[in-house]
Amino acid sequence: MTSWHSQLAWLPTDAPQNPFPFAVLDCRAACAALAEATGPIVDSQGQTAIEDMVRSSQSTPLPTDSLSANCSIRIRLREPPSALASFATAEHGGKWIFHMLPRIIVARRRWTGQTIHVAEFELDGDLLTITxxxxxxxxxxxxxxYAVAEIEFLLRKYLEDAPAAFPIPPGLSEKDGVRIALIGWKAYGAIAEFGRILPKPFRRRA
Known part of the structure; x- marks a missing residue:
């Protein structure tokens, strides 16, 4: 069987398999192989308790030692907002759980409940704008x-079900393909199909 390492490939913007207007690392073979290797994930009682806690929470705790940024991320919702009050990323290897409150989305790590992002939004019909x-x-x-790029990636995948590429951490380059694929799998699971290197200096969304 061919190793997924050898199937990693950087796709330029004009590549037929690249759906993005920027170059990406194609990690699809890595995702498929890592999903097969890890096998089905069965939720534990502890995991269920964390998800129940998120669903019942009435608070909006900010992440510890937080940083913040203004942005304008527009997401076209695939489901009515009323169906998204709380949702877990339950596909194989899902790593996140989200809690939607009026004007706020809280993104937590699914296995620990740790708050990573608190995103403020405006809603106009099925168009959600993170501000x-x-x-x-x-x-x-x-x-x-990087924070803005990550929340955009997560929400575009889970709320819009649109193509999206995960942000590659600063300091990594095209020669670090295997490491990037493993980092993507650890952070995002099965949705880490494509990775992108953010421009330097990163482009601030305003």
């Missing part, structure tokens, strides 16, 4: 631009 993000500083590598 501000507060994020756990260490988790987003001390970069507000």
């Amino acid at each position: 501000h993000v507060a994020s756990q500083k260490d988790f987003v590598h001390g970069s507000a631009d």
